[in-house]
Amino acid sequence: MLKLHNLSKVYRTDEVETVALDNVNIEIESGEFVAIMGPSGCGKSTLLNIVGMLDSSSSGDYVFMGENVAGYPESKLSNIRKQNIGFIFQSFNLIDELTVEENIELALLYHNIPANVRRERVAKVMDKVGIAHRAKHMPSQLSGGQQQRVAVARAVVGDQAMILADEPTGNLDSAHGQEVMEMLQALNAEGTTIVMVTHSPAHADYARRTINLFDGHVVTENLRAAV
């Protein structure tokens, strides 16, 4: 699916140079479920942002589906991103002014898909994540777990091959957290590649592989037997 080769990210200000990622080499196969762990400030989110093409690396290669995308212009990255990658955030990041349905549809809006096809796919994915009965509600009327389910639906409605989840359970209680993890696992079982940043070892256990980061380095990679 993707391969990072000697990838580094350095943040520069006038006085300080902060190395967020230092010669990282990671390979993620298609259909994998990978958890990225590590203490605060170790570079997890930076890594996820670069993988998600929201940010670019300072040096090194990023090969995504056989294509070296390092140095691609934003418009090209944006195109690859919207075709292939879905995002889930800790704070859900739904748009308050749009209904559940409209929030999910947003992901298809920028794909040139006709309205009736969009509605069909939105309905289908709402069924899948069990939020269909809340279709007309506003995000503020939902619980955190429900909101995150909407976010998951939005991430996969475009048939994205890969989902990047940045602490998807961070704002949820354990029951709702587990619910979301099971949903991700089910998606993975259907073939979606999932890369997830988490602080929770329990939730990391859902993944087949855990990458531990520390100060911008990959320290260990633990492969787990299938659960």
Next chain:
Amino acid sequence: MLNNYIITALRNILKNRLYALINIAGLAIGLAVYVAGTVLVDYERSHDRNFANFDRIYTVSSLFSPSMNIGFRATDGAYSAFVPIMKASISELEYAAQIRRDEFLLSIGEDDFYQNIRFTSPDFMRIFDFNYIHGDATAIDRPDGLMITRSTAMRLFGTIDVLGRSARADHSEELTVTAVVEDLPANTHFNSSLVGTSKFEAVGNVEILKALKGYDADQNWGDLSINNTTFALLPEGRDATWLQAAVSTAYDEHYPEDVKENISGLEVAHLSKANTFLWDTVGLPVLTSISILGILVLVVACVNYTNLAIAQSLGRAREVGLRRTMGANRTQLLTQFLTESLVTATVSMFMALVLLEAVIPAFNQLLGKAVSLNYGELLPWLLSTVVVVGVVSGGYPAFLIARTDPISALRDGAKGGRAGGFLRSAMIGLQFVIAIFMLATVMVMYFQNQRVRETINLFPTSQIYVLERLTTEGVESRAETLRSELLRVPGVANVSFSNQVPFEQSNKTYDVSPVPGDESQKISLNRIRIDHDFLTTYDIPLVAGRDLSRDISLDAPGDDAQTINVVINELAASRLGLGSASEAIGKSFFSLVDEGSDRQHIVVGVMPDQNFLGLHNSVKPFVFYVSENRFYASLRIKTDNMEGTIEGVHTVWDNVVPDFPIQAKFLNETFEGVYTIYRSVNFALSGFAAIALSLALIGLFGLAAFMAEQRTREIGIRRVLGASVPQLVRLLIWQFSKPVVWALAIALPLSYFAAGQYLNVFADRINLPIGIIAVAGIIGIAAAWSVVASHAMWVARANPITALRNE
């Protein structure tokens, strides 16, 4: 506590310098314009208060019949023959006087000066009081009496102790200085820059005009010029209504019937109206416009402040949250933020006053005014303005900030949310309304003024040098010598005598009819007396027929001849029913003169319709014929070595007419002279409008910044989901579109109305103000959108991660 608020306010200003600069500068400019407008309008409205009888002085103005087609509603005087009649028939009316301005050469010893004198009757000195240095109100009781101001005395005599000194007018009549008075202040209508008249320098007895020019004021039912004002002193215990009724009765009883056809009535108006009379009579409420524009500019500035304050308050959410957590209640926060806006308003007002103090002297110098900021008088008004501006513009942001609950303020930063949505839309709408209105009005003014200016191109104005005073006694007899001598100057191509030159604002009309004596077909023609060289000198083409020639005796048969060949313009031909230009050739029309001499005019040439009077006038029906009584000599100067030629012309004049100094200027100077008064009004109006427009655009930028800020997270989400920058820019612009449509719906009719008011002043109007207004609408939207778009672009380009980071 209050101290703490003020300190926080000042520190905040220092901390956000750029923001504060935009904010304070905007507000300061808004306040400066508003204060300047108010002070200026107050200044113009408070003219003439220095006169003791101010409350009781009225002017008597003549209302023109619509058939006169003059472009003015009224003029500020009655026929001078009416003044003694009015006094006689209204027994209570003790004093009434009329001014007639004229210029004479005053010879004092060896020195000659051209001096403008206001000729009037002795009543004038009882109606108006002056600060006499020498002499008293009886100064012009004697016919040769002359009252001059201090600066005039200094200019003419070099001293003010000149009582009894004499000055000879036009080398004939002796005038005696019988009074010297202090100069009148600038804020009298006599010296006003809004009226465009000559300064108040000298007053003489109108009787002397009989000796000097054969002008008999008591018999004058024919000459009515603007600024030849008629004054009446209201008797004690009577009011304006009484005076109006009495004057109207006198008009009904004593105005000759044929004069009544042109003057439909008389109107009395208080002296306070005299200063703006010219603008009122052409229908342009200059002062009201300036007041309204001043207020609009201030409103725009306040809306700007509000927008920017809200935008900036987002960055201070944490401070607010902390203050709430520490126990500040809503009222305290409200007080704090209101204090801040009051501090800002105070600082802005201070800057505005500094700015005004710097600008006003130059302004006074430029326009001949004496506007000043009298702080003692203005202080309560300035203070209340500061409070109103501070509370109005800072109130909503303060309310918005104080309302946020502490936890969400600390966590998310304040988000205005939906509650303020309507108000914000209304603010955008208001900005657009004002911006588009201003732009449309300024554009209409600009194009109309271009149109007015274009009339300067009708004639080779920069090559025509006009000499004056050829009808002065003693000069007239030397006119032909002057002509032949002038033609010998190498650079002089043509010399032509006429009684009027283009752009001179004078309607000299007489009545004619296509059928002898038939009053029912009467039309009024503007008459220009010329010589055979006029059309060539002025490059006036003919559409049919021929130019007037020295070889044909009927072209110049003399003033008493019963038949005369004339050149008319196309409009005159069609008004007279003579048909098209070529059809009119050879046809006749006849004058309808009191004496009954039906002089036959045979059309030999037809010229195109040119706006001979220019400026706000429409094209009038004109007749040109050869006659004596020609005040001007127009010289067509060749373009090479013009300086040498002018020098030659002056030498010739000094040789032929050594007793009168030359008075001459290029025709374009005449044009600029008349145009100046339009320029100063346009300058003020469009200056105000331009300031308002730029403030509105700055305000829109602030608002765009605010709204984009509010939607940062949403923009981030959309970016992540694949929205492109153009898509997002469109989304943000779209947000402005609904208020824009509303704004257009309000602004366009408003502009149309305002443009109509303005254009009414001009008879020769630009076409399609609707087109211009539509273009202004489009430009307004485009400008506003590009302001919004440039900001939206910047926001949309920002890294979405920053927007979505939730720590």
